[in-house]
Amino acid sequence: MxxxxxxxxxxxxxxxxxxxxxxxxxxxxxxxxxxxxxxxxxxxxxxxxSASDLVEGFLEKKDPAKIEKICAKAEKRYQKIFGKPSEDEDATVILMYKYTFCPERVSVPQGTLVRWVNVDKRTSHSTWLKEAGQPESERIFPEEIVEIPFDMPPGDYPYLCGPHWEADGMVGIVTVTP
CATH class of the missing domain: 1.20.5 (Single alpha-helices involved in coiled-coils or other helix-helix interfaces)
Known part of the structure; x- marks a missing residue:
C-alpha cells in the first residue's frame, strides 16, 4: 500500500x-x-x-604559436591601458586575455607579489589557487587587477580561472623558488 x-x-x-x-x-x-x-x-x-597533473595536461595541449600571438596582443593591450610595459611594474604581472593567462608559467622568488590583470575588453575572469586551498578571487572585470603575495613554501602552485578552466583550459602555474 x-x-x-x-x-x-x-x-x-x-x-x-x-x-x-x-x-x-x-x-x-x-x-x-x-x-x-x-x-x-x-x-x-x-x-x-591530481590538480597539478590536470593543469599540466591543459597546458600541454595548447598550441605554443597560438599562445605566443595571444600573449603579444595582451601585452600591446596592457601598454595601451597602462602606458608602459608590464615588465616595468613593481610586481610580477600575469595578463588575462582571450581565455589565456600570459605567461601561463612563471617562476618567482618566495615573497614576490604576483599581479593578475584583465586586459580583455568584455570578459571577466578570476584567479583560484584551488590546490593551495586559497579561495577563488572575486570576478576581475576588464582593466581590474588581483594581487597575491607568494609567501608560500617553494614549489609549484597551479591556478585557474574559475569560470573558464574547464571549457577553455584557462590555467597556469606559479613556481615559487627559495
Missing part, C-alpha cells in the same frame, strides 16, 4: 499529494544514493590530488 505526503506548493496554489515509496524501495534508494555519494566523493578526492 502506498502512502501519500503533501508537496509544498507556491502561495495561493493547491497543495498536491504525491505517492511515497514503500519502506523496502526507500531503503534500496538510500543504499544506492549512499554508494553513489561515496563514489563521487572518491572521484572528487582523486581530482583534488
Amino acid at each position: 502506498k502512502n501519500y505526503r503533501p508537496v509544498q506548493a507556491p502561495p495561493g496554489r493547491v497543495v498536491l499529494l504525491e505517492p511515497t515509496e514503500d519502506r523496502e524501495t526507500a531503503m534500496n534508494r538510500a543504499i544506492i544514493l549512499s554508494a553513489l555519494g561515496l563514489v563521487a566523493g572518491l572521484a572528487w578526492g582523486m581530482s583534488q590530488a
